[in-house]
Amino acid sequence: MPGFLLHVDAAVNCFHLAKGTIAPTQARVLVSGHPIANISAQTAVVGCPFQVPAPSGTKPQPCVTIKWTMPSTRFLVDRKPAALVPAVGPGAPGICQSAEQIPQGAPAVGFVQTRVVGS
Numbered sequence: 046m047p048g049f050l051l052h053v054d055a056a057v058n059c060f061h062l063a064k065g066t067i068a069p070t071q072a073r074v075l076v077s078g079h080p081i082a083n084i085s086a087q088t089a090v091v092g093c094p095f096q097v098p099a100p101s102g103t104k105p106q107p108c109v110t111i112k113w114t115m116p117s118t119r120f121l122v123d124r125k126p127a128a129l130v131p132a133v134g135p136g137a138p139g140i141c142q143s144a145e146q147i148p149q150g151a152p153a154v155g156f157v158q159t160r161v162v163g164s
Contacts, residue, residue: 046136047164048115048129051086052079055130055157059108059141060150063093071123077158083125084116088152090141095149108141111152115139117163129163130154 057065068087069080093107115138116126130138137151 046115046129046131047162048117048131048136048138049157049159050076050117050120050161050163051082051113051128051130051138051154052076052158053082053086054079055082056155057088057111058153058155059090059093059111060152061093061095061108061141062153063090063108065090065111065152070125074122076161079158081122082113082128083122084113084128085125086113086128088113088139093141093149095143106143106147106149108149109144110142111139112142113139120163127163130157132162 053069088111090108096103097106113128115129120127141149
């Protein structure tokens with residue numbers, strides 16, 4: 046499935062609208078002046094308010110990372126597939142996870158470069 050190449054300064058949020066920050070894994074391949082994120086890019090989420098019901102009230106279960114799950118099949122960065130964001134139509138580019146790696150929902154990508162499309 047084709048999609049836009051995800052870059053380090055893309056605006057990403059967890060499913061509960063907390064801000065995510067993509068850590069740069071390389072600085073040699075740029076798109077619109079920003080390093081491209083590969084599929085193994087670490088994305089930290091800070092300030093997620095999500096809580097789950099517990100016997101004694103609620104238990105905090107915030108999103109702390111985003112795992113990118115839409116790799117490019119043709120474009121490699123540092124021998125790893127570049128991460129893609131769906132250009133159009135349904136599809137989640139990743140999954141938000143709690144500290145215990147429990148899936149929390151799909152991330153929202155609010156701003157990403159739209160000049161380069163990969164597949």
